[in-house]
Amino acid sequence: MSAMEGVEQQPAPVVSPFFHPPLTAQADSLAILHVKRDSLLPVTLRTTANDGYAEGAVTNTRFGSYPHSTLIGVPWGSQVRASKVDTGTRGRKTKNAKSGTATPASEPAEQPPQDEAAADSKKRKADDEQLQPPESPTKKMKAAPEPTIKPPQPPLKAAVEAGSGFMHVLPPTPESWTYSLDHRTQVVYTPDYSYILQRMQVKPGQTLIEAGAGSGSFTHAAARAVYNGYPSDSSDTTSHGKVCSFEYHAPRVDTLRSEISAHGLQPLVHVNHRDVYNDGFLLPSAVSPRANAIFLDLPMPWLALKHLSRSSSPTSPLDPNSAVNICTFSPCIEQVTATASALRKAGWTEIQTVEVQNRRLDVRRERVGIKEEGLRGVNSNPATVEESLSRLREVDAKLSEFHAGKAGVPGAGKVQSKAERLEGIRAELGGRKLFKEGRLVHRTEPEVKTHTSYLTFAVLPMAWGEAEEAEMEARWPVDMTVSEVKVRA
Amino acid sequence: MATSNGRIQPNSWVFLRLASDLLRAVEIKPNTIIEIGKYGSVPSNLLLGRPLYYTYEVLEKQEGELYSRLRAVPPSELNADVIAEEATPDESRAEPGTPSGSGGEGIDIVADDGTVIIKNNRLTIDDASRQALSHTEIEELKKSSGGKEIIEQILANHAGLDEKTAFSKAKYTLRKSKKYLKRFTVLPMELGFLIDYIMLKEPARTMEIREETLGLAMAWSNVHFSKSIDGDDNLGVTAPGGRWLVLDDTGGLVTAAVAERMNLLRKDNTTAQTQANNGAPEPSEVSMENGDSDAKPHTPVVHHDFPIPASSNTITVLHAAVQANISLLKYFDYDGNNPDPDHPLHNHLKTLSWLQLLHPEEDPTYREPETATPEVMQTWKSGKRGTYFKKRRRWERCKAIVDETRAGGFDGLIVASHIDPSTIFPHVIPLIRGGGHVVVYSPTVESLVNLSDLYSKDRRTAYLSALAQGNEPDKEDFPVDPRLLLAPTLQTSRIREYQVLPGRTHPLMTSKGGSEGFVFTARRVIPLEGGVEARGNFGKKRKVDQANGSDVAAAAPST
C-alpha cells in the first residue's frame, strides 16, 4: 500500500511521541486531530506534500480544511480554525485520489468533500450528547497519506482562515490511537485492555508476548505499559521493557511494522510474522523473549499453549525466574471451556474467567413543565399537581368564556389563547438560563457493547522441583527446635 | 535484573490466601516464625526463596519439632480433580455444583493417582437413588470402622460407581476433603490482591475502588514511565519527561498504581538504576554542620530527610490534610517519615497541601528560614547547627515543590478525592498542559454527573456568549471554564466472573455489591481567543447535533 511505503521512506522518530510528546505538534510526527466527539483522525504532519494544494500538506475534514502549516508548531491541545485552501495545481493530480487528504479536483476548496471519517460519522446516529466518548467499532479512518515522491516544492502559500470550522490537535496516546486507527481486524478497546494489563500486573521493564497482533490496538497499550526507557548504548545493562508481537497475516504484519516504526516504538515492539499454533513464540535464531506476560487474541488459544510451557524446546519463551501471567481473549464460551481445560492440563493456576462490562453514561438536563410548551427537546407535560390543576382550570375557563362569548357577555376574550401563551413562553426564553434548569439526570448511552469477549486469566509459577527445594533449604536453613520471633499472619 | 521475581523475597510483603479465600498480609522476614491462624506456626525460612503463586500445605508437626513443615503442592495436583472430572463428563453433569454446607470434617475418596472419586458433598446429597447409605449410616461407619471399610460400603451402595468399572477396580484411599486441608497460597504484593484484601477489611479506606475501575482510570490518565532524555549522546536526542498530579484519598492505593506505571513503586528492581534514573542527583548536601570549626576535610554527611525532587517522571500528590495519607505505600517499602534514598519514590514523589498550592505565603514551611553567616554558625553548638540546616533543607524542598507545581505543565491529573471535583477543577485544570489527561474517580455517580454538567454544551454556549459580549462569566453559573476540557466522558466498568467447569459453566451466583465506581475522563485543551464558529452539515437544514461544536461549543458569533 502506498501509505505504508511512504512511511518507510520517512525517518522514524527516535523517541516516540506517545511517550515523550514535545510541547508542540511536530512535523513528520503523529498528531491526532479531534474533529468532533467520536471523530478522531490520526495524521502525520508534513511540511510538504504533492497533492496540489498551494498550502502544502492539507487534511480535509467535513468541518473544514487544515493545512499542516497551521498545525505544525502549535501547542498540543490547541483549538485550530479551518482554512480556505487553494487547490492550485490540484486539477492535474489524480494520483492520491484514494487517500484521505486528496479530493477530486472538481470540489470547491471552501467546501471540502466529506472525508471517510465524516461520512462514517454521518452514518452513525448523530447525537449532540456531551458524554459520548470516542468509541465506535465501525470507525474506519485513514492516516493522512504519506507522499511517496517529493518533487522540489515551490514556497508554500500562507493559509487563510475560513469563516467557520475548527478542531483540536492532540498528542497521540494509545487510547486516541485505538479509537482512530484503521481497523484491519476486531480490536481490543480500552475497557478490556486496561483491565487485562492491570490484572496481568504488566510493569515497566517487563516483556509481554502478544498474538495475534491484528490491528495493533493492544500493542500500543502494551508498549506504554512496559516502556522504561530506550537502551542508550551497549553498556546499558538495564533490562528494557518490550512487546513481542506475533501475527501470521503478512499484510497486517507489514502495516503494523510501518506504524510501529512511524510511532517511534520500534526499539521496544518486535513484530514477528509467524503462525504461533505451529511455530511458537521464539524470536529469530531461537532466542527466548523471556516473557513475563502473554496476551492471546486468537481463535484457538489452546493450540498455542503447548509452546508456552517451561519445558518447550529448544527453549522456553518464558522468563524462568518469574511467574508468568496469561490472558486469553475469546468471544465464545466454547473457546473458554477449551482454553481452561488446556490451561489446567498444562499446570497453570489461578485460572479465572471474567468479562468486562463497560457502559458510558449520558448526562443531561431534563426539563419538564407547562412553561416548556412549544419548546424543543423538552417535556411540556405538567411537572407538578399544581401545574396540572392550573392547566385544567384554564381549559375550564376557556370553555366558559366560549359559552359566554356566544351569549354576548361583555368582557369575553380575556383568557389567553394558545398562540398568545406560546408567544409569551418564547419571549421569556431569552432571559432563562436553560443550562442550569431542569433536573440533572444520567442514563446509559444509547448503544451499549454488551459483550466483547471473555477474558481467561491464569498464572504459571516458576518451575519447582526437588533440586530447587534443596537449594533453598541450604540457602535458608531452619532449626525446627529453636524458638524464634513470631509474626502473625 | 528482571522486574518481577517468581520467588518470595526476604523482607517483602506477600499475601497468604487461606482455604477460606481470606487474604492475610505478612512481611516475610528471615529467621522468624509465621503464625498462620489455626494452621500452625511455620518458620519463614521455609517460605523464603520458594515460588510465588504456589500452594503450600502445612504438615502435621513432627516429633520433637516446634513448628510445622510445608509441602509445596504442585499445580498439577491442584488441577487433578477437575481434569479427572473432564475425563468423565457424564458423571459430572449429574453432580450438583453446589457445595454442601455441612460442618465437620469431610472425607474425600481418592484414587491412587490423586484424583478425587467421591467428594464429601456427595455423601450429603439428597438423591437417595444414587447413595443407598444414609448420611447417619455413613457417620456411624466413619466412627466405627476403618477407612477401607467405609469406602467399600460406599462403593457397594453407590449406584453411579457400579457402572464404571475403571473406578470400581481402582484402589482408593481416604483423604481429608480439600476445604479441610491446611493449605495456603502465597501471592505477591500486587495491587489487585491489595484491593481484594482491603475490600474485605475496610473498603472505605480506598474509596471502594475496584481493580477494573483502577485499571480504566490509569489507562485514560495515560500515566507511564517518562523520564526526560537529556541530550543522550547515543540516541542523539533530547526529549521531555512527564509529571502527573494526583489527589488521593484512597490511602495511597491510587498513588501506588500511578507509581507502578512510572516504574517508581518497587525498590528491588530499580535500586541499581536509581542514580542513573533520577533527573536530579541525590541531594548530597555536604553540610558544615558536622564539620569542625577548622576547615579540615571531613567525611561528608548526606542527608536524606528532605530530598530535592527529581524533575521528570514524578508524581505530585496534592493533599487536603497537613500530610498526605499514603500509608498503603508501606506494603511497597515506602514510608515518607522514614526516608530511604534507595526507594525510587524517595525523590520522585512530591507532596503538597492545598494551602501550599493556593496560599503558599501562609504556610510556615514555605517561608524562608533565617540565614546565618558562617561566622555566626561557628559560634553555635553542633545541635543548633543541625537544626538550622535541617530547617533550610525542609524549606528548599518545600519551595521547589510548591513553585514547580504552581508553574503547571503537568501531563495529567488523577483525582480520587472526597472533595467535590467542581471545587478542585478551577484550581488544577489550568495546571495541566494542553493535550494532557484528566481523570476523576468516584465511588458514586452524583458528583461526576454534576461535574459533567458544568461542561455541558448549553453551558459552554452560554459561557462563550458571555465572553463575546465582553462580560466576565458569572462564577456561580460557571464554576469552571468550560472551554478547557475536550470530550468529557463518564463511564463505569464492572467485571463479571464465570465458573468454568466441565458441563457447569455459568456466571457466579453472587458477588460483592457496594459502590459501582465511575470514571470521568477528558483532555485539557487550549481554546482559541475570540469566537469560533462550528461548521455543520452543509446543504441540509442545519442541525445543531451535526455540527462540529458538539465537543467544545462554539456558538459564539465570530465577530
Ligand SMILES: C[S@@+](CC[C@H](N)C(=O)[O-])C[C@H]1O[C@@H](n2cnc3c(N)ncnc32)[C@H](O)[C@@H]1O
Ligand atoms: C482479533 S485480531 C487481534 C486484534 C488485536 N488484539 C488488536 O487489539 O488490534 C486476531 C489476529 O490473530 C491473527 N492470528 C490468527 N491465528 C493466528 C496464528 N495461528 N498465528 C498468528 N496470528 C494469528 C489473525 O490474523 C488476526 O490478525
